[in-house]
Amino acid sequence: MTATIVTVFALVYLGMILGGLPFLQLDRTGVALLGAIALIGLDAVSLQDAVAAVHLPTVILLFAFMVVSAQMRLGGFYSWITRGMAALPVSPPRLLGLLILLAGALSAVFSNDIVCLAMAPVLAEACVRRRLNPVPFLLGLACAANIGSAATLIGNPQNILIGQTLQLSFSGYLLQASVPVLLGLAACWAIIVWQSRDNWVGDAQQAPLPEQRSSDEQPLDRWQTIKGLAVASALLGLFLFSPLPHEQLALAGAGLLLMSRKLHSARMLGLVDWEVLVLFAGLFIVNHALQGTGLPAEAVQWLAVQGVQLSEPWTLFGTTFVLSNIISNVPAVMLLLPVAQHELAGSMLALVSTLAGNLLIVGSIANILVVDAAARHGVRIDWRRHARTGVPVTLATLLICAAIFALRL
Template sequence: MTSLVVTVFLLVYLGMIFGGLPFLQLDRTGIALLGAIALVASQSMSVDEAFRSLHAPTLILLFAFMVISAQLRLGGFYPWMARRVGSLHIRPSMLLAAILAVAAYLSAVFSNDVVCLAMAPVIAEICLARRLDPPPFLIGLACATNIGSAATLIGNPQNMLIGQTLNLSFGRYLLVASVPVALSLIVTWGLIVALRRGHGWAPAESSALSAGDARDAEDTPLDLWQTGKGLAVAAVLFAAFLLAPWPRDLMALAGAGLLLTSRRLHSRRMLGLVDWQLLILFMGLFVVNHAMQQTGLPSRVVEALASNGLDLRAPGLLFLSSFVLSNVVSNVPAVMLLLPTTASEHAGTVLALSSTLAGNLLIVGSIANLIVVNEAARKGIRIDWQEHARLGVPVTLATLAITGTYLWLAA
């Protein structure tokens, strides 16, 4: 059975690298699910063992915040916030700073992917209406959501997984992460402004669409009551995470349940905005990774590397491994691979920050990047991998250098 488990594991992670498998219409979620099915159907692991491998607290927390984000999307909060920022009569560099700050703040509390999905079309419209070149603002939006999401243990899926698995303190993590995140945002803004110097902020002719052509007719108007409910629940949960001793997943689930008991928003609409694909991806990877751990091969590989001077449990090597793997298989699978070697609170913080900030390097490094590029394409704005890399590479290297130095000094 070990050979079958290893084969399935390798095929699943090859799928994570390439985003699919040859001759099959499968994305990463389908590949992870198919791998889990193969292991259970072949009796390499029992159904009961597969269920036990699912980390329920992480899945519950992830689901709960998807419901809260759905409440705010249906209330029109994200587009309204983006338009408020875009209506500020300030010069382009300051507009960029405002976009980065708002995107990072929202991503620290809500999902960075949802923030990008809701804000990217509006930011594109604002840039076109003000005759500004959209790519720097859109790429900056993606970078800021990734950076901002690193500030808390609820900002993105991999941080939720790390926080719930290692039972990290919400307040202590926030205290440590807030400094490198704030510095990283400032440096990101400075790098984008510096790289635009000499080029100006005017758009290329190919991007010069009219704002009327770009506007999305399906914008949800702001509903103060629904938005207020969502923000109130999020604020109470954030305070409870800092102060209350109760499990974060159960508190978040109670908040999601409260929002689902609505007289105006049907639960079908709310649950329709839940990212079931991401939840299934997590479940599939939980099963595949658990089966691989049970073979004992990963622990033997870690011990063999340690005996040759490459101890993955050392913070520096963990930081580097997380950066590399996050850009090979993406950050969620990378964290699942490295988490078994992570035991201490400091190591968990290292893994959370490095895996999240690594996502800014290339377009495929994070889902947030892909969302922004796809939403830009819908507006007639082309952002290829080279244009993204011109900003993403220096931003990633600078923010990782800042974070690595800070964590080394704080150790």
Template sequence: MYLGVLALTAFVLTVFLLVYLGLFLGRLPFLQLDRTGVVLLGAIALVATEVVPLSGIGEVVHLPTLALLFAFMVISAQLRLGGFYDWVVVWLDRRALAPPVLLGAVIAVAAALSAVFSNDIVCLAMAPVLAQLCRARGYAPLPHLLALACAANLGSALTLIGNPQNMLIGEVLRLDFGDYLRVAALPVLLGLLSTWVIIAGLSRGHWLEASASLLPSALGRAGEVGVPLDRWQTFKGLTVAALLCAAFLWAHWPRDLLALAGAGLLLTSRRLHSRQMLGLVDWQLLVLFVGLFIVNHAMQQTGLPAQAVAVLADEGLDLQEPAPLFAASVLLSNLVSNVPAVMLLLPVAQAPVDGPLLALSSTLAGNLLLISSIANLIVVQAAARQGVVIDWRAHARVGLPVTLVSLVIAAAALLPWRA
């Protein structure tokens, strides 16, 4: 009996370590698996061996989080198909803003959109058009694209729907939408202001591309920007999003059910086919969530995580204290990405401060390294397609100070919660 339990624990631990090694490396050696594939393979191993029974998956997977995430993917798809994100950048271009002012406008717009819609989607939609805007005007694209990535990460920390890890934290810990917004508002706004100061300071004297002069932009002419604006489809998407945010603030109905109702309303369209809408849903991310729920549940059942937390507490690193939890969240978010980090740390989140602390620290940590956030990688890939190279040094020159300053601000804002 004892040997059987020991063998089962060893098996679960092996699967867990391989999954998180894959998350750290981005793949497993010699296998054509990305992070989602690695997690899925680990979950399949645990289900196939009945460590996690197939009939019990519904109890292991947190369905409200998945429902909320899926619903906002549908809303974002509505806006992408309606050309809203492209129109936003074209609108900025028509203002003919000077580079420092455009930098501030990009930060404000990216942050505002990311607070409601996924920061990844915002970067995916805006980065190519923003690069075109800068090139058309002779502006250096690098500072503006870095500002887009940093602001999208920062802005997504403002609400409990801004990114997947915040959705998870809000749903599992049942955080109040308005209470969290009041806690996060000041550190996020100060972080955004600091981002503009840092990037503007580093870009002084380097606002224009080499051998380029300021030209009237040609951006926005017919055929030159991705998706043309469909006013009715955009209006529908923005209206549903606004009504949902209002309901989250003032109604006490389940956020997941409200969001699903909004997504269902948008899917009942006479013009946009459901195949188009669902084709823009990030199914890989949803599969990643399901797999991580299974893998982490199996690991929790062994009792090893609780023992590790107890050992760390004996060594003076009690994860149930704000400072060690904050540091662990930042570290793990950069090692294995913020969603897996949050899933690992949620079981020790007991105090009222722990929810906002995990949401802010795990999200703000995404600006530290190029690989710390999917949003960063999306901007880099979009920039490369426009001939703009963003390597890890260029990103770190901005990302490191932005992350350190924003984390210090967040930590200071959370200090009054200690009592």
């Protein structure tokens, strides 16, 4: 049975690397789900063990904040604040700075993917209307969303997983992450400004767009926006100062938002990223099955004999960066959580796995969403153009991170 489990695990993580499997119409979520189904169907994992393997607090917290983000999107908050910012009479470098701060702050509380999905189309239209080159601003949005989401334990799926599994202090992590995140946002702004110093103006031949809304853009609903902000603010306050379980608090907040006289629950739940939740469940089961074979523990011991201590901070730092760009950050974090034993391991895993997502387009869903939105508005950002900004931003932010961890160590 061990051979079966190893084979399924290898195929699942090959799918994580390739983004799917050859000859099959599967994405990463489909591969993870199929792997879990195969293990249960072949009786390599019992149904009871499969259910127990799924870390329910992580899934619940992730779901709850997806509902909060859906509330903000349906209330038109993201579109409204993006349009307002883009209309400010400031120079392009200052506008980029405001965008980076805004995207970073929003992504620290709401999902970075949702922030990019909602803001990117509005931002692209606003840049064309102002005769500005949209590329620096769209790249700034993607990079800032990734960096900002590293600031809290609710900013992205992998941070939620790390915080819930290692039982990290919400306020303690926020204190540790705030400095590298703020410095990282500043470095992101400086790099893009330097690269765009002679390229702020858009295509002079392109006529400005008429003042109209996209078909999927929601008008501002002040009451729904205020309600969403109130619940999000209350949850942040409780996370900082209350000892109550975060997943229970977040689930109660999501329940309050679902009790609406105006927004139908089907619309709210329709914006929940169910694929991410299924991806988590599938990977939980696949990793649990492999852990049960004892092979990961043997591999860690063998590496230790060879002089490679995965639990050591700098080895963990480098391994997290490499794996996050090979198999994506969530699968990488799941693999490395068992060796996250140092007192700084949790914050290191969260920061490095998130910041590594800026390296390439495929390193983060937020990057893909921004590039796709740009393409729909006639703005082409290929992997070379993204890498021209993403690589130096990633290296700069990781260098800042490394310097701060070196001081703490």
